[in-house]
Amino acid sequence: MNHPVGNARVPVDSAFAKAPAAAGALRVLIADDHALMRRGLALVIKLRFPGTTVIEAGSLADAVRCAQEESDLSAVLFDLRMGDTDGLPGVEAMLRVLDGVPLVVISGTLDASLISACIRAGARGFLPKGSEAEALDHALPVVLGGGIYAPLPRGAMASPSPPAPPPPGILDSLTARQREILALLLEGRSNKEIARSLGILEGTIKVHLRSVMQRLGVHNRTQLALLVSRAGPPA
Template identity: 65%
Template sequence: MEAATVAPRFLVVDDHALIRHGLALALRMRFPAATVFEAGSLAEASRRVRSVGNLSAVLYDLQMGDTDGLPGVETMLRMLDGVPLIVVSASPDTRVIASCIRAGARGFLPKGSNPEVLDHALPIVLGGGIYAPLPQPVAAVPEPITLTPGAPAGDNPVAQLTERQREVLKLLLQGQSNKEIARSLGVLEGTIKVHLRSVMQRLGVRNRTQLALMAARAGMPI
């Protein structure tokens, strides 16, 4: 006889009650057997984590009233001690996404996503993978990138880039434009475009968002 499936237990953390309730409702619609808890601040989330226990995943708003941005994400991750954290944010900025994933978040959901994105993201995260969005037309469901945690260092394609390619990639992740990178390295802008095209081909990515996520996963400083 097969073991009974354990019903998931989610915690939604957002200081805007309407958004928090909306996320909780979307979770209950997609996981009818799930138990969904809510918290309106980082402090309340801390109390919930201690009192509830056995959480399956936490959806956490990046911009909280008591602790904004990455410090709040890092604090929450320490409290969760291995429970998957999915960051929810109105910002689709590549550097923000990469920083959250690098800090240890297992997913990133833009607030402009359709509710159906949960059908894609949650099974990946609950299965041990990482979900992050790619740029999509408005109202489309973001295509997931699935990254397998714990890949051997020998399989890290970033480490196989040339020294100059890694220099270009590092400056790109710092937010510099092609022109600024060219000025920093003392070369023509066209040369930088060639380097970036080669880097994307070597890493098997199609755009800068995927590039940033792969670099962050490989431990490259941003």
């Protein structure tokens, strides 16, 4: 990343950084009111994370609608200033509908107080628009793994702390149905596809996944898939 800042990456799982597909196919929402910026980001993400589905939104209103309609989002890249939003209010409005899906703010302004405010509001990352494409190689695995990715002032030192391996038998307390759902999740299936495969309602899949995430202490389906893949697939 050729930019006069360092990068805070806390925590990051190196295996996931090298092979993000191990946590299932990604679904990334890009919200930016400049079509060329959206298309450029989409192209970079698809090249660097093969198999990723990218959804585009040109405004806060469109992004909110997409988030409400897409139940399987992995992450959101969110422009800080669009035609119908400017600054933190838009970030906060987006976070309210994301239900734990990590949001990375994209901005042409690199200001320490702005970065801090975005992270305090609940954003999981911050990417300056002047970043090199390689920044996404680091940012997405970090936020998908439950960490925070943000620029540091020149000379500052980051202290990554990889998560501890899952304890043995962490999946033993799950029901047979929950294990079936997790096995299909690891194949990259969407909630709708899992429901169709098991012959149950999509809403039931959401209830099961929410229960499992609460039990295992993760916040979204990508973190869940990563933890399960590190613990070993359910029997």
